[in-house]
Amino acid sequence: MKVPVPKKTRNLEKSRKEILDAAFIQIFTKGFQGTSIDDIVGKTQFTKGTFYHQFPTKLDLGYALVDEVIAPMIIDRWIVPLEKFENPLEGILFQLKTLIGESDPKHLKLGCPLNNLVQEMSPIDKEFHKKLKQALNLWIDELEKHLLRGQKSGFIQKSINTRQIAQFIVMAHEGFYGLIKGLDDPDIFKSLYIQLQSYFKTIEV
Amino acid sequence: MKVPVPKKTRNLEKSRKEILDAAFIQIFTKGFQGTSIDDIVGKTQFTKGTFYHQFPTKLDLGYALVDEVIAPMIIDRWIVPLEKFENPLEGILFQLKTLIGESDPKHLKLGCPLNNLVQEMSPIDKEFHKKLKQALNLWIDELEKHLLRGQKSGFIQKSINTRQIAQFIVMAHEGFYGLIKGLDDPDIFKSLYIQLQSYFKTIEV
DNA sequence: AAATTAATATACTGAATAGTATGTTGTCAA
DNA sequence: TTGACAACATACTATTCAGTATATTAATTT
Numbered sequence: 001m002k003v004p005v006p007k008k009t010r011n012l013e014k015s016r017k018e019i020l021d022a023a024f025i026q027i028f029t030k031g032f033q034g035t036s037i038d039d040i041v042g043k044t045q046f047t048k049g050t051f052y053h054q055f056p057t058k059l060d061l062g063y064a065l066v067d068e069v070i071a072p073m074i075i076d077r078w079i080v081p082l083e084k085f086e087n088p089l090e091g092i093l094f095q096l097k098t099l100i101g102e103s104d105p106k107h108l109k110l111g112c113p114l115n116n117l118v119q120e121m122s123p124i125d126k127e128f129h130k131k132l133k134q135a136l137n138l139w140i141d142e143l144e145k146h147l148l149r150g151q152k153s154g155f156i157q158k159s160i161n162t163r164q165i166a167q168f169i170v171m172a173h174e175g176f177y178g179l180i181k182g183l184d185d186p187d188i189f190k191s192l193y194i195q196l197q198s199y200f201k202t203i204e205v
Numbered sequence: 206m207k208v209p210v211p212k213k214t215r216n217l218e219k220s221r222k223e224i225l226d227a228a229f230i231q232i233f234t235k236g237f238q239g240t241s242i243d244d245i246v247g248k249t250q251f252t253k254g255t256f257y258h259q260f261p262t263k264l265d266l267g268y269a270l271v272d273e274v275i276a277p278m279i280i281d282r283w284i285v286p287l288e289k290f291e292n293p294l295e296g297i298l299f300q301l302k303t304l305i306g307e308s309d310p311k312h313l314k315l316g317c318p319l320n321n322l323v324q325e326m327s328p329i330d331k332e333f334h335k336k337l338k339q340a341l342n343l344w345i346d347e348l349e350k351h352l353l354r355g356q357k358s359g360f361i362q363k364s365i366n367t368r369q370i371a372q373f374i375v376m377a378h379e380g381f382y383g384l385i386k387g388l389d390d391p392d393i394f395k396s397l398y399i400q401l402q403s404y405f406k407t408i409e410v
Numbered sequence: 411a412a413a414t415t416a417a418t419a420t421a422c423t424g425a426a427t428a429g430t431a432t433g434t435t436g437t438c439a440a
Numbered sequence: 441t442t443g444a445c446a447a448c449a450t451a452c453t454a455t456t457c458a459g460t461a462t463a464t465t466a467a468t469t470t
Contacts, residue, residue: 008466008467009417009418009465009466009467010416010417010418010465010466010467011417012416012417015417015418029328030328030329031236031238031325031329033236033238033239034238034325034329036456036457036458037457037458037459038456038457038458046417046418046419047418047419047420048418048419048420048458048459049417049418049419049420049463050417050418050419052458052459052460053416053417053418054417057458057459058457058458058459109327109328110328111324111327111328115324115383115387116324116325118383118386118387119316119320119321119324119325119383119386120236120321120324120325122314122316122386122387123234123235123314123315123316123386124235124236124239129389132387133387133388133389136384136387136388137388161396163396164396164397164399164400165400167384167393167396167397167400168396168397168400168401170384171377171380171381171383171384171397172376172377172380174379174380174383174384174387175376175377175379175380175383176376176380178320178323178324178376178379178380178383179341179372179375179376179379181323181324181327181328182320182323182327182337182338182341182379183338183341183342184334184338188372191366191368191369191372191373192369192372192373192376194369195369195370195372195373195404196373198404198407198408199400199403199404199407201407202403202404202406202407203403213436213437214435214436214437214447214448215435215436215437215446215447215448216447217446217447220447220448241426241427241428242427242428242429243426243427243428251447251448251449252448252449252450253428253429253448253449253450254433254447254448254449254450255447255448255449257428257429257430258446258447258448259447262428262429263428263429
């Protein structure tokens with residue numbers, strides 16, 4: 001029972017996605033200001049015409065990147081996997097180990113897509129700042145939900161402010177990425193991880 | 206007993222410093238790639254001639270910025286003040302509160318000069334990465350010295366690896382700056398600070 | 411099938427930018 | 441006092457880049 005795929009050579013949504021994916025990689029590597037439109041379309045099968053058919057300006061591409069690529073990516077990588085863990089703290093540590101500790105060093109050198117843009121673009125463009133702030137708050141919000149769940153299930157001390165924990169954990173994620181990017185030391189992750197575990201002990205019941 | 210100041214209108218060292226200071230502010234605000242040579246010299250009393258008399262290329266200015274401005278600034282702001290504290294952990298928290306907690310929000314929005322450059326330039330230029338790494342390691346090294354002192358004086362548990370603590374603390378500094386820059390929430394510092402205090406409890410004797 | 415519209419391509423423009431070539435002037439040693 | 445050189449200025453170049461104008465072709469509608 002095959003679904004006959006229409007052999008359309010033009011598809012607005014697909015083209016948008018392809019451009020966003022190419023932009024993601026390029027901007028992740030070289031920064032927003034260090035990436036040109038020609039760089040981006042050069043990595044796709046399209047030309048500038050397609051780009052400007054989709055995005056009014058380069059900044060609009062940046063906004064779409066945060067909303068449509070980076071924010072969903074954060075949910076996918078750092079939030080959804082927590083559902084499998086009864087104890088969210090355990091899940092958070094596991095994800096850290098998996099997504100950072102066992103990640104290709106070549107990849108880690110590029111840091112965190114969200115953090116990179118926050119540091120580069122927040123002071124430069126208000127709308128960018130707004131979008132990035134939304135993505136950070138989304139991350140914190142969703143993390144807090146899991147922490148609250150963990151608190152109700154008796155894994156986390158009742159007295160502790162879960163908002164504060166969520167903020168501290170996101171801070172640590174950005175810090176991890178940032179320091180790993182700056183230092184080139186393969187041992188640095190484990191070192192930071194051990195100390196974060198130590199922090200977690202102070203909030204566990 | 207006045208020192209007769211020579212009324213020289215030309216001074217290589219002074220000019221270099223003026224250019225570096227202007228570059229620091231501009232790059233701190235707009236990023237390295239977002240700052241042009243004309244931007245920089247426009248903020249000084251000089252012109253491009255002076256700039257290229259001092260620095261062969263824009264990248265060389267960046268290297269000098271890290272070595273001659275940013276690295277010394279870190280020592281001045283985060284290390285030297287610790288000398289006044291018997292307990293280094295107390296000093297670290299005090300400095301955090303002073304230099305971040307009580308800092309002008311307009312200034313905090315720009316983040317940390319070192320972290321900004323690490324995130325922007327590390328993947329782009331090898332020499333930049335090297336210089337930034339050196340600055341980070343200098344910070345960690347000097348911090349560890351104080352932690353070792355604190356350990357000897359009985360403020361910090363003997364069993365704990367001071368290198369790991371130093372790395373975690375620098376990570377937290379970058380993370381603090383990064384998250385404060387991203388979120389625009391005036392309460393965020395206090396929140397992070399409280400959780401860091403909680404971490405410090407795990408290493409105090 | 412023709413007409414219309416949407417998706418993509420091409421060629422161009424004006425502004426910005428790193429770097430250069432060369433000119434000028436202050437400083438200092440002889 | 442005067443050359444010589446170091447510090448700084450000016451004018452220019454080649455390139456890159458965001459954005460535009462317009463052309464072309466695939467898809468859809470009538």
